[in-house]
Amino acid sequence: MAKIKGAVVVDTERCKGCDLCVVACPSDVLALSKELNAKGYNFSYMENPDACIGCAACAYVCPDACITVYKVKLQD
Amino acid sequence: MTTNEIINPANLVHKKTDLLTDVPMHYCPGCSHGVVHKLLAEVIDEMGIQEETIGVAPVGCAVFAYNYIDIDWQQAAHGRAPAVATGIKRLLPERYVFTYQGDGDLAAIGTAETIHACNRGENIMIIFINNGIYGMTGGQMAPTTLEGMKTSTSPYGRNVELNGYPLNITKLLAELEGTCYVTRQSVHNVAGVRRAKKAIQKGFENSELKKGTSVIEIVSTCNSGWKLSPAASNDWMVKNMFPAYPLGDLKNV
Structure with missing residues (x-):
C-alpha cells in the first residue's frame, strides 16, 4: 500500500506564533519553538516531522500564509 | 525519504499565492482577517481576475488591506464602502468590485449605505467580518456584540435593556429584493475555510452574472479584543457566536 509522507516549511520570520496550525x-x-524570531514570536516548526501526511490543514488555517506544504507517495 | 528530499517543487501541495504580498500583515497573531485576505487572494488568483478586481477597504483593522493583496484598492470613509463601491461599479461596470468591512463599519455607522446598496441590488460583493467587537479601537461594544458579552465599554456584559439587542444584519439583508446571495461562513477550521473560499468565489461569479448584491458574512474572532488566546477564541466563537449567528446560506437565488 502506498504510504503518504509530507513536509511543511514555515516562513519563520512571517510566523506570529498564533498556535492555530498546531491545533x-x-x-x-507542529509545535511552537522555544526560540524567537526577529519580532519576538515563538514560531511554529515541525517537532515530529515523520508523522506529517501533507494534508495542508496547517496551511489552510494559517492567518499569515507562512506555511508551504509538500507531499510524496511512497511505494513499499 | 528524508524531509529535505520531500521539500521539492515537484511535491508542492500548498503555498502562499503570489497575489498576497510579502509585506507581513499587521494583524494580531491568529486574527481571522489574515485567513480571509488569503482566501480572497487565492480566489482572485485562481479566477485570473487580478487586473479587473477593485476592492474597497473600510475603516477598521482592515484599513491597510491594500498593502497585502496586489489588486486595485480604494479606501472609503467609515461605513461608506458600499456607496464608494456603487460608484466604482457604475463607472466601470466590467470590473469585479467588492467591499471588505467589519461589523462596526457595516452594521453601525454604515448601516444606511449597506442597506441601500443591497436594496438597489448593486452588482458588488460585500465581505462582512463579524467579530462582535470594535477591534481596532480597543474592543468596544459593537451592534453585533452578543447579549452578556463583555467588552471594554460593557464591562459587565451587554445589557439589552440599556444597549439593545445584537443586530443580525445579515438576516436583515437577506430580506431585501436586491441581494442574490447571502451566506454566513467561518474560517476557524479547514472545512470552514474551504466553504468560505467557495462562497467568495460565488460572490465574484454573481457579480459577473449581474445577479445583484452578494453578502458574505464571516463570523470571526478578535482574540485581542476578547482577551483570549487564538485557539481559545475559536472555541469561544463556536460555543457562543454560532448559536446567535448560525452558519449557512440565508439566501441563494
Whole structure:
C-alpha cells in the first residue's frame, strides 16, 4: 500500500506564533519553538516531522500564509 | 525519504499565492482577517481576475488591506464602502468590485449605505467580518456584540435593556429584493475555510452574472479584543457566536 509522507516549511520570520496550525494539525507534527524570531514570536516548526501526511490543514488555517506544504507517495 | 528530499517543487501541495504580498500583515497573531485576505487572494488568483478586481477597504483593522493583496484598492470613509463601491461599479461596470468591512463599519455607522446598496441590488460583493467587537479601537461594544458579552465599554456584559439587542444584519439583508446571495461562513477550521473560499468565489461569479448584491458574512474572532488566546477564541466563537449567528446560506437565488 502506498504510504503518504509530507513536509511543511514555515516562513519563520512571517510566523506570529498564533498556535492555530498546531491545533489544526491532525498528526501532532507542529509545535511552537522555544526560540524567537526577529519580532519576538515563538514560531511554529515541525517537532515530529515523520508523522506529517501533507494534508495542508496547517496551511489552510494559517492567518499569515507562512506555511508551504509538500507531499510524496511512497511505494513499499 | 528524508524531509529535505520531500521539500521539492515537484511535491508542492500548498503555498502562499503570489497575489498576497510579502509585506507581513499587521494583524494580531491568529486574527481571522489574515485567513480571509488569503482566501480572497487565492480566489482572485485562481479566477485570473487580478487586473479587473477593485476592492474597497473600510475603516477598521482592515484599513491597510491594500498593502497585502496586489489588486486595485480604494479606501472609503467609515461605513461608506458600499456607496464608494456603487460608484466604482457604475463607472466601470466590467470590473469585479467588492467591499471588505467589519461589523462596526457595516452594521453601525454604515448601516444606511449597506442597506441601500443591497436594496438597489448593486452588482458588488460585500465581505462582512463579524467579530462582535470594535477591534481596532480597543474592543468596544459593537451592534453585533452578543447579549452578556463583555467588552471594554460593557464591562459587565451587554445589557439589552440599556444597549439593545445584537443586530443580525445579515438576516436583515437577506430580506431585501436586491441581494442574490447571502451566506454566513467561518474560517476557524479547514472545512470552514474551504466553504468560505467557495462562497467568495460565488460572490465574484454573481457579480459577473449581474445577479445583484452578494453578502458574505464571516463570523470571526478578535482574540485581542476578547482577551483570549487564538485557539481559545475559536472555541469561544463556536460555543457562543454560532448559536446567535448560525452558519449557512440565508439566501441563494
